[in-house]
Amino acid sequence: MELSESKTIIVTGGAGYIGSHACKALANAGYLPVAYDNLSRGHDWAVKWGPLEKGDILDSDRLSELMKKYQPSAVMHFAALAYVGESVTNPLLYYHNNVVGTYTLLRTMLRHNINKFIFSSTCAVYGDPQELPLTESHRRSPVNPYGNTKAMVETMLEDLAAIEQISFISLRYFNAAGADTEGEIGESHEPETHLIPLVLEVASGKRPHIEIFGNDYDTPDGTCVRDYIHVTDLADAHIKSLEYILDNKGSEFFNLGTEYGYSVNEIIENAKHITNKEIDVKIKARRPGDPPALIADSSKIKKILNWKSKYSNINQILSSAWEWQKNN
Ligand SMILES: NC(=O)c1ccc[n+]([C@@H]2O[C@H](COP(=O)([O-])OP(=O)(O)OC[C@H]3O[C@@H](n4cnc5c(N)ncnc54)[C@H](O)[C@@H]3O)[C@@H](O)[C@H]2O)c1
Structure with a gap:
C-alpha cells in the first residue's frame, strides 16, 4: 500500500513494550508509525515497522522538527515513566517527565495544527475502587504519584477538548501482558516489576x-x-481509536480490560x-x-468502537x- 503523509502517525514511546506492539499494528493497518523515544526505558531493537526518531518529549525544538518533517495526522502517546514504586520515592521525576513532557508535546502539536491524540492512561487513575467492575464514570482518585500524573494529563486533555483544541481518546489500560503472537517483540523492562x-x-x-x-x-x-489484557488486544484498540478520532470530533475515555x-x-x-x-x-x-x-467494565469500548x-x-x-x- 502506498503511504501518504496523512497515514503517518507519531508514536511516542514507540520503542517500549506497548508502543512497539502498537507500531506493528499500525503498519499492518497501512499506517507509517514513526517511533519517537529517548530510549531511557525502551529498546532500538523493538522499532521494526517504521523509523526511529531519537528524542525526548521534554524537548520542544526536537518535537517541532519532528512535526514539520512528518506532518502526522495523529499522535499516539505512550512515552512515560511507569513504575509506581519509583514514583513514590521520586515524585518530581514523574511530574516532570509525564506531566511537563505531555504538556510540551501537546503545546508543540497544537502549534503545528495537529490535534488528534491517543493517550496511554491507566486504571491507576481510579485509586481504590468504590465498586467493581470499574466503569469510566468511577471517580478519579489516584493513590500514588504515577496515577496522579496520568489523571493530571487527562484533566489537561478535557480542558483542551472543551475549547475544541484537541480531539482525544484516553485508554485506561488494566494489566498489559503477553507478547506478540508471532514472537517478533515482547516485554522487556529493566527492572521488571510486572x-x-x-x-x-x-x-x-x-x-x-x-x-x-x-x-x-x-x-x-x-x-x-x-484484569490481564493481551498487548496485541491493546494495540488493536489503538487502531480502532485512531480510526474513530480521524473520523469524529469528540473525545472519549475507555477502559481496556477483559x-x-x-x-x-x-x-x-x-x-x-x-x-x-x-x-x-x-x-x-x-x-x-x-x-x-x-x-474493568469494558462495555463502553465494545459498544462504541466495536472492540473485543x-x-x-x-x-x-x-x-x-x-x-x-x-x-x-
Ligand atoms: N504496562 C502496563 O501494564 C501499563 C498499564 C497501564 C498504563 N500503561 C502506560 O502505557 C504506556 C506504555 O507502557 P509500557 O509498559 O510500554 O512502558 P515502557 O517503559 O516499555 O515504554 C515507555 C517508553 O517511553 C519512553 N520514554 C519515557 N520517557 C520519555 C521521554 N521523556 N521522552 C521520550 N521517550 C520517553 C521509554 O524510553 C520507553 O521506550 C505508559 O504510558 C504507561 O504508563 C502501561
Whole structure:
C-alpha cells in the first residue's frame, strides 16, 4: 500500500513494550508509525515497522522538527515513566517527565495544527475502587504519584477538548501482558516489576522465587486479583481509536480490560501448567496502595468502537509471554 503523509502517525514511546506492539499494528493497518523515544526505558531493537526518531518529549525544538518533517495526522502517546514504586520515592521525576513532557508535546502539536491524540492512561487513575467492575464514570482518585500524573494529563486533555483544541481518546489500560503472537517483540523492562514476566523468570531459573505481597486480602484465595489484557488486544484498540478520532470530533475515555480477574495464585498455577516447571513462592507483607481487586467494565469500548479481546485468554497471554522469554 502506498503511504501518504496523512497515514503517518507519531508514536511516542514507540520503542517500549506497548508502543512497539502498537507500531506493528499500525503498519499492518497501512499506517507509517514513526517511533519517537529517548530510549531511557525502551529498546532500538523493538522499532521494526517504521523509523526511529531519537528524542525526548521534554524537548520542544526536537518535537517541532519532528512535526514539520512528518506532518502526522495523529499522535499516539505512550512515552512515560511507569513504575509506581519509583514514583513514590521520586515524585518530581514523574511530574516532570509525564506531566511537563505531555504538556510540551501537546503545546508543540497544537502549534503545528495537529490535534488528534491517543493517550496511554491507566486504571491507576481510579485509586481504590468504590465498586467493581470499574466503569469510566468511577471517580478519579489516584493513590500514588504515577496515577496522579496520568489523571493530571487527562484533566489537561478535557480542558483542551472543551475549547475544541484537541480531539482525544484516553485508554485506561488494566494489566498489559503477553507478547506478540508471532514472537517478533515482547516485554522487556529493566527492572521488571510486572507479575507475569517475573513468574516466568522464576520458571526459567533466572529468579529463585516469586514474592506474593499479601495472602490475606478479601478475595477468593486471599491474593490480589487483577484484569490481564493481551498487548496485541491493546494495540488493536489503538487502531480502532485512531480510526474513530480521524473520523469524529469528540473525545472519549475507555477502559481496556477483559472484565475478568485472576488472582496472583491463579496466575502462578496457570504458569506452572504452561511452563511445566516448579515456581517457588515467598509470602511477604501487603504493599501499601495495592487494592484487593481491579476489574474493568469494558462495555463502553465494545459498544462504541466495536472492540473485543481476541488474545486475552490467560493461557494465550502466558504462552506468548513464555515463548518470548524462552527465545530472548
Ligand atoms: N504496562 C502496563 O501494564 C501499563 C498499564 C497501564 C498504563 N500503561 C502506560 O502505557 C504506556 C506504555 O507502557 P509500557 O509498559 O510500554 O512502558 P515502557 O517503559 O516499555 O515504554 C515507555 C517508553 O517511553 C519512553 N520514554 C519515557 N520517557 C520519555 C521521554 N521523556 N521522552 C521520550 N521517550 C520517553 C521509554 O524510553 C520507553 O521506550 C505508559 O504510558 C504507561 O504508563 C502501561
